Amino acid sequence: MMANSGTLALAAWLLPALSFLVLAVVYPLRRLGRPAAWFSIVCAAGAFASAVLAWRGVGGSEDQVRLLWPWLPSAGKSIADVGVAVDATSSIMLCLVSLVALLVQFYSVGYLHDEPAGALGRYYAYQSLFAFSMMGLALAPNLLQLFMCWELVGLCSYLLIGYWYQRESAARAAVKAFWITKAGDVGLLVGIVMLWQLTGTFDLAELRSLAGTNAIPAAGLSIVTFCIYLGAMGKSAQFPFHVWLPDAMEGPTPVSALIHAATMVTAGVYLLVRTAWLFALTPDVLLVVAWIGAFTALLAAVLACVQDDIKRVLAYSTVSQLGYMMTAIGAGVATAGFLHLLTHGLFKALLFLGAGSVIHAVGSNDLPNMGGLARRMPQTATVFIVGTLSLAGIPFFGGYLSKEEILGAVWGAHLTGPFVLLMLVAGLTAFYMFRVVFLAFFGTPSPVARVTHAHAAHAPAGHAHDVGRVLSDPPADATSARAAHAALHNEAVVEGAHVNETPRAHEPPVTMLLPLWVLALMTMTVGVMSTLKLGGFAAEPVEEGAPGWLTPAAVGVALAGILLAWATYQARAINPATLAGAFGPIRAAALRKFWIDDVFEGIYGVVLLGFSRIVGWVDRYLVDGVLNVLSDWTLQAGDELRGIQTGKPQDYVYGVGAGVLVLILLMRLVF
Amino acid sequence: MSEQIAFAVLAFTLVGSALAVVLSKNLFHAVLWLALALTGTAGVFLLLDAEFLAAVQLLLYAGGIITIVVFAIVVTERLIGERLTQTNMRIGGGALLSAVLFGFILMVLARHPLPATRPEMPGDLTRAVGEAVLTRYVLPFELLAVLMLTGLLGAIYFARPED
Amino acid sequence: MGLQPYLLLSATVFCIGLFGVMTRRNTIGILLGIELMMNAVNINLVAFARYTAVASGMVFTVFTICITVTEAALGLAIVILLFRVRRTVMADHLDLLKG
Numbered sequence: 001m002m003a004n005s006g007t008l009a010l011a012a013w014l015l016p017a018l019s020f021l022v023l024a025v026v027y028p029l030r031r032l033g034r035p036a037a038w039f040s041i042v043c044a045a046g047a048f049a050s051a052v053l054a055w056r057g058v059g060g061s062e063d064q065v066r067l068l069w070p071w072l073p074s075a076g077k078s079i080a081d082v083g084v085a086v087d088a089t090s091s092i093m094l095c096l097v098s099l100v101a102l103l104v105q106f107y108s109v110g111y112l113h114d115e116p117a118g119a120l121g122r123y124y125a126y127q128s129l130f131a132f133s134m135m136g137l138a139l140a141p142n143l144l145q146l147f148m149c150w151e152l153v154g155l156c157s158y159l160l161i162g163y164w165y166q167r168e169s170a171a172r173a174a175v176k177a178f179w180i181t182k183a184g185d186v187g188l189l190v191g192i193v194m195l196w197q198l199t200g201t202f203d204l205a206e207l208r209s210l211a212g213t214n215a216i217p218a219a220g221l222s223i224v225t226f227c228i229y230l231g232a233m234g235k236s237a238q239f240p241f242h243v244w245l246p247d248a249m250e251g252p253t254p255v256s257a258l259i260h261a262a263t264m265v266t267a268g269v270y271l272l273v274r275t276a277w278l279f280a281l282t283p284d285v286l287l288v289v290a291w292i293g294a295f296t297a298l299l300a301a302v303l304a305c306v307q308d309d310i311k312r313v314l315a316y317s318t319v320s321q322l323g324y325m326m327t328a329i330g331a332g333v334a335t336a337g338f339l340h341l342l343t344h345g346l347f348k349a350l351l352f353l354g355a356g357s358v359i360h361a362v363g364s365n366d367l368p369n370m371g372g373l374a375r376r377m378p379q380t381a382t383v384f385i386v387g388t389l390s391l392a393g394i395p396f397f398g399g400y401l402s403k404e405e406i407l408g409a410v411w412g413a414h415l416t417g418p419f420v421l422l423m424l425v426a427g428l429t430a431f432y433m434f435r436v437v438f439l440a441f442f443g444t445p446s447p448v449a450r451v452t453h454a455h456a457a458h459a460p461a462g463h464a465h466d467v468g469r470v471l472s473d474p475p476a477d478a479t480s481a482r483a484a485h486a487a488l489h490n491e492a493v494v495e496g497a498h499v500n501e502t503p504r505a506h507e508p509p510v511t512m513l514l515p516l517w518v519l520a521l522m523t524m525t526v527g528v529m530s531t532l533k534l535g536g537f538a539a540e541p542v543e544e545g546a547p548g549w550l551t552p553a554a555v556g557v558a559l560a561g562i563l564l565a566w567a568t569y570q571a572r573a574i575n576p577a578t579l580a581g582a583f584g585p586i587r588a589a590a591l592r593k594f595w596i597d598d599v600f601e602g603i604y605g606v607v608l609l610g611f612s613r614i615v616g617w618v619d620r621y622l623v624d625g626v627l628n629v630l631s632d633w634t635l636q637a638g639d640e641l642r643g644i645q646t647g648k649p650q651d652y653v654y655g656v657g658a659g660v661l662v663l664i665l666l667m668r669l670v671f
Numbered sequence: 672m673s674e675q676i677a678f679a680v681l682a683f684t685l686v687g688s689a690l691a692v693v694l695s696k697n698l699f700h701a702v703l704w705l706a707l708a709l710t711g712t713a714g715v716f717l718l719l720d721a722e723f724l725a726a727v728q729l730l731l732y733a734g735g736i737i738t739i740v741v742f743a744i745v746v747t748e749r750l751i752g753e754r755l756t757q758t759n760m761r762i763g764g765g766a767l768l769s770a771v772l773f774g775f776i777l778m779v780l781a782r783h784p785l786p787a788t789r790p791e792m793p794g795d796l797t798r799a800v801g802e803a804v805l806t807r808y809v810l811p812f813e814l815l816a817v818l819m820l821t822g823l824l825g826a827i828y829f830a831r832p833e834d
Numbered sequence: 835m836g837l838q839p840y841l842l843l844s845a846t847v848f849c850i851g852l853f854g855v856m857t858r859r860n861t862i863g864i865l866l867g868i869e870l871m872m873n874a875v876n877i878n879l880v881a882f883a884r885y886t887a888v889a890s891g892m893v894f895t896v897f898t899i900c901i902t903v904t905e906a907a908l909g910l911a912i913v914i915l916l917f918r919v920r921r922t923v924m925a926d927h928l929d930l931l932k933g
Contacts, residue, residue, distance in 0.1 A: 647929030650864065654761065654856050657768050664775055674835050682843050689847050689870050693854030698863060705866050708847075712873045715843070719884045721892055724899075728876075731903050736869060743862055743910040747917040758859055760926070765856040769849040776845040785837040790887040799889040800896065808893050815900050822904035829911035833918065 005057035006067040009086045009139055012050035012098055016131035019043035023125035030125060033117025034109075040124040041105045044131060048098040055091040064205065066141055080202050085141035089338065093138040093270060096345050097263050101131040103515035104258040107353055110511035111254055111360060123163060127258075130156035134263050138270065142202040143192045146271070150188065150231070153264050154181050160259060161251040173247035180244040180600075184234015188271075191227030194220065195278075204274065211277050218281070225278060225285045228271065236268030236322045239296040243597050245319055246303075249311040253356030256311060261318055261352050262345035269325045269341050276334035283332075290330025290410070294418035294425075297323030299594070301428035305435070306590045309365045310355045313436050317391065318348055320425060324406055327418050333409035340402035343526055347390035347398045350519035354384035357508040357516065358440060367439045374441040377507050381441045383520040388437055390523050392430040392558045398523035401530035407554055411547065423557055430561030438569035677718055685711035696758050702740050709733040723797040840881035848874035861913050861923045865906065872902045 019040045023030050030036050058065065064087040070078035086094075105127055112120060133152035140146035155178075162174030196202055198217055199210055210216050232238070237245040248260050259265070272279060272289070279286055297320045304316035321344050328337035357380045362370055374381040390398035403426070410419045507513065568574045580587050589595070644655070688711060691704035709732040716725035759765075804812050847870055854867025876895050883891020917923050 645932060647932030648925055649928075650760075650856060650858075650925050654764065654768070657772070657852065657856065661768065661771050661775070668775075668778075678835065678839060682839070685843065686846055686850070689850040692866050692870060693850055693858065693863075698860055701863060701866055705869060708870065709873065712877060715840070715877055716880055719840070719880050721880050721884070721895075724876075724880060724892055724895055727896060727899055731899055732869075732873070735903060736906050739907060739910055740862065740865070743913055746914050747862070747923045758863065759857040760859055762857055765853045768856065769853040772852065773845055773849040776849075777842075780838060780841055780845075785841070786885045787836040789835075789885060792887075796889065796892065800892050803889055803893045804896065808890070808897075811897060815897060819900060819904050822908050826907045826911040829908070829915045 005054045005086045005091070006065040006084055008050045008054035008057065009065075009084045009091065009094060010067055012047045012054060012094060013084060013132065013135045013139055015043045015047040015050070016040075016101070016128045016135065019128035020125055020132055023121060023128060030121030031118050033115075033120040036121040037105070037109055037124050040128050041102065041109070043128065044098065044102040044105050047131065047135070048095070048102045051091070051094040051098040054086060055095050058086055058088055058091045066205070068141060072144075080142055080144040082145050083141055084139040085204065086139065089273065090138050092342065094135055096342055097131065097134045097138060100258055100262040100345060100349050101127065101134075103349070103518060104254045104353075107257075107356070107512050107515045108252070108254040110509045111356055112252060119163075123160075123252075126156055126159045126163070130160065130259065130264075134267070137267055140204070142204055143195070143207075144202045146204075146274075147189065147192055150235070150267065150271075151185065153267060154178060154185065154235070157181070157248070157259050157264055160255045161248045163251055163255065167250070170250040173244075173250040177244040177248050180241050181234040184231045184241055187227040187229075187234075188231025191224050191229075191231065194224045194227065198224065207275075208277050211281060216278075216281065221278075222282045222285055225275075225282045226288070228275065228278075229285060229289055232268030232271050232326075233292070234268070235271075236265050236326065237296075237319045238268075238292050238323065238326060239299055240596055240599075242296060242300065242319045243593070243600060246312050246315045246593075249309070249315050253311065253352060253359060256315070257349045257352035257356070260315065261348035265318060265322060266325075266341050266345065269322065269329065269337055272326070272329045273334045273338045273341075276329065279329070280332065286330045286332060287415075288330070290327045290413075290415050290418050293323045293326030293328075293330055294410075294415075294421040295323070296320070297327065297425045298421045298428075301425045301432065302586065303590050303593065304432045305428065306587055308367050310358065310367055310370075310436060310440065311352075311365055313432060314348070314351055314355060317351075317429065317433065320429060321348070321391075324403070324422065324425070327415075327422060328406040328409050330418070331406075331409045331413035331415055333405070333412070336402070336405035336409045340399070340406055343390070343398045343402045343523070346519055346526065347387045347523045350383060350387040350516065350523060351391065353512070353516050353519065354380055354387060357512050358384075360508055360512070361506055367436065370440040370445075371443045372441070372445040377441075379507055379513060380516070383516045384441065385437060386520045386523060388433045390527060391433055392562065393426060393554060394558060395527075395555065396524075396531045397527040398530075400527055404551055404554060408550055411550060423554065426554055427557040427561040430558040431565050434562050434565035435569050438565060442570055674718065677714075681711055681714045681718065684708075685715065694759070698744055698758075699741075702737060702744065705740075706733055706737045709737070720792060720796055723800055837881060837885045840877060844874045844878040844881065846874075847871075847877070859924055859926060861916070861925055861928075862910070864925060865909050865913070868909075869902070869906065872898070 023036055023040065029039070064085055066083065066085045068081035068083035071082045072079040084090075105124065108123065108127070112123065115123070130153065133149045133156055136149035137146055137153060140149060158174045158178040161177055162171050164170045165174070192202070195207070198220065199207060199215075201207060201210075207216075234241045245260060245265065249256055251259075279289075300316040300319035300323065304313050304320065307313045307316065321340070325337040325340050325344070328334070328340065357377070358370065358373060359365055361377060361380075362373070364370075386397065390400070393399050393403035407419065407422060407426075410422060564574075568576050568579055592598075685708055688704045688708040692701050692708060695701040695704060709728065713725045713728040713733065716722075716728055851867045851870030851872075851874060854870060855864050858864050858867060876898060879891050879895045879898070883889065883895070913923055916928070920927065922928075
């Protein structure tokens with residue numbers, strides 16, 4: 001039933017809100033840690049059940065169920081409402097968000113079991129808040145609620161990246177994420193306001209009908225859509241706003257899985273999908289979107305090839321796939337981008353959680369510290385390889401159809417340049433992901449000492465998992481320098497560990513394995529169904545129009561990448577160093593992240609700090625200066641006037657006499 | 672006629688000695704000039720048929736005041752200047768102020784009609800003053816006595832020997 | 835003769851006395867100026883009393899003379915005390931009230 005969908009979606013949206021409010025307000029519950037965690041998980045489970053039921057209840061792709069409450073009253077009617085707008089797109093997004101949120105929260109029980117209870121309660125409060133904000137964004141009926149939830153999502157990202165805020169790098173990464181996304185958000189706000197100025201409404205349904213009847217004035221619309229795209233650039237890490245995503249890996253791995261793989265970063269893509277009919281009116285902006293998307297994909301793929309931190313590889317991979325989605329939208333086929341959003345959400349979350357289980361077992365993020373884990377952690381290895389094959393776009397695995405759709409859409413829109421870039425990226429994706437697989441799960445185990453989570457007593461709680469990422473970050477202090485030195489000499493990386501101990505990696509607990517298997521099964525299901533065109537994938541218009549050579553070419557490129565990775569890292573037929581040397585200057589630039597971070601720092605230092613220095617100067621010397629001059633004059637005048645008080649009575653008589661005479665003169669002459 | 676000549680002489684004496692009082696470089700000389708001025712005032716009182724007052728003036732002022740001022744000068748330091756600026760300050764400003772005040776009084780006097788002739792004297796003025804003091808103005812008279820006693824005590828206290 | 839000449843005379847002496855009060859450096863000199871001013875006032879009173887046939891003007895004069903005498907005595911006592919304490923009677927030096 002239609003009405004039921006609305007209430008179900010509302011229930012799904014508000015359950016995490018309830019969880020957040022309870023955890024935020026009831027401090028005794030939050031302090032207990034685990035009970036808070038289970039409370040949040042129960043609410044998340046309820047939200048997921050509601051979301052699925054709501055999705056089943058929605059009819060065709062054009063129907064929409066709306067439940068609204070007036071919020072900003074103005075002259076009788078309301079400027080903006082709050083509520084839910086449930087249609088095919090938003091209900092599927094709701095399902096994705098609630099599913100991944102539930103799985104991640106469940107997984108975190110195992111991953112963060114070393115955490116102090118109070119911090120754990122705080123974590124789950126943030127998780128609930130994030131789930132609430134993301135669902136509010138997905139279900140937003142108008143741009144104002146969308147923007148509010150957009151900002152809330154950014155806030156939650158900051159809170160969760162900086163969860164281990166005592167660590168300076170984490171705190172800085174959180175602030176960096178917040179700043180960069182905020183820069184984009186300014187554009188989004190400007191765009192929303194300008195759109196309101198053009199049309200007089202925030203409501204998405206109204207705007208859509210206006211766009212359909214060409215009632216929106218075309219003048220300035222390009223600027224509006226570009227500004228909205230700026231917001232999407234910030235959140236979805238398009239070049240040059242992608243710099244925050246790799247640093248955001250400072251947060252716990254489940255957070256990375258939830259926020260920086262499946263949900264928050266996809267908010268930008270989702271926004272563009274929701275307003276696709278608006279962007280269709282400005283094709284030049286769409287062209288920009290496509291080109292930037294393709295370029296981002298390539299840039300990130302190149303950067304991913306040189307990373308030694310497993311989470312950073314996945315982060316750059318996410319940026320790259322977001323570029324894929326944006327290119328599809330830029331080609332005008334938003335549905336292809338949205339499909340990839342869904343499948344990517346599943347297998348990227350899977351990859352992150354798998355990486356989390358590896359990190360949990362090994363005690364370090366670094367690929368050189370891993371090796372031969374497939375023997376000791378077969379389940380993790382299996383699900384990880386499933387995820388990798390999905391990412392590579394191999395048939396019968398999750399990402400196959402969505403990738404083909406995107407390539408078909410880009411080719412169909414005659415965007416040759418982006419198409420070539422995307423094909424190249426497909427090959428690179430397969431290469432770097434299988435590099436990770438071969439380095440981590442196969443080959444000989446690294447003789448570097450390990451600290452398992454059972455030995456966490458030697459290191460501060462919570463730090464045993466992501467410690468030692470020294471080869472990706474420049475050494476900042478004595479500890480990291482010592483660790484870098486130690487890693488180069490295969491010595492103990494973490495204090496208290498023993499040198500040359502055989503690895504004691506093992507499978508993670510059930511709470512961590514269960515979500516992994518759920519995601520793996522779902523990815524496989526999607527992959528099989530989409531390859532065989534079963535169920536909902538029966539009719540895919542884009543696929544029909546694509547040229548015959550597209551699929552084989554794409555799959556071939558991916559297989560070539562896998563082959564190269566196997567040859568270099570597994571069979572050792574090609575020396576990795578020679579391969580690296582072949583791309584020498586590119587590799588060197590990639591290790592410096594192409595100096596993009598330095599450009600940002602330079603802009604900040606020169607423009608922002610310079611401007612603030614100017615403002616400071618004006619404040620000190622002009623504003624304060626005027627006041628200081630006035631006060632100095634007052635003091636001087638006081639000093640001078642003080643001379644009248646000579647202390648001699650004669651002078652006072654003189655003064656009185658003069659005063660009386662002046663008065664008399666005044667009386668006689670003036671009055 | 673004779674009244675006018677007497678008035679002219681007395682006025683001349685009075686004004687001249689007053690100027691000498693304020694412009695004299697030697698303080699002691701100034702006191703003596705003051706004595707002359709006070710005597711001139713007594714003469715003016717006589718011209719105005721106030722014999723009692725003339726006597727009182729001579730007794731108290733010319734006699735008493737001058738005596739104590741002389742004693743005060745003897746006890747304190749003396750300043751005998753060679754130039755007027757040593758004994759006087761702000762001469763220009765003071766002169767200006769006095770001149771303007773004088774001009775103003777002149778202006779006021781010029782506007783108002785003043786009696787030009789003396790009315791007849793109803794009997795003895797001294798007698799009238801005496802009677803008035805002891806009947807109508809007896810209260811101020813007594814209070815005056817108290818005041819002078821207070822002044823006497825105060826002066827004695829001020830001028831007591833140091834211990 | 836008329837009242838006016840007497841009033842003019844009184845005004846003259848008053849202004850001269852005022853000049854003395856304002857300009858004299860010596861404190862006793864200031865007191866002399868004050869005496870002159872008092873005298874001028876007395877002349878004024880008596881002249882008005884005579885020319886309006888009101889005897890109380892002269893009574894008033896008696897009173898003012900007495901009060902003036904008292905005030906002069908006290909003033910000089912203060913001058914003597916001042917000299918004892920500050921070793922000076924120069925009005926320039928008596929500026930403890932300087933702000």
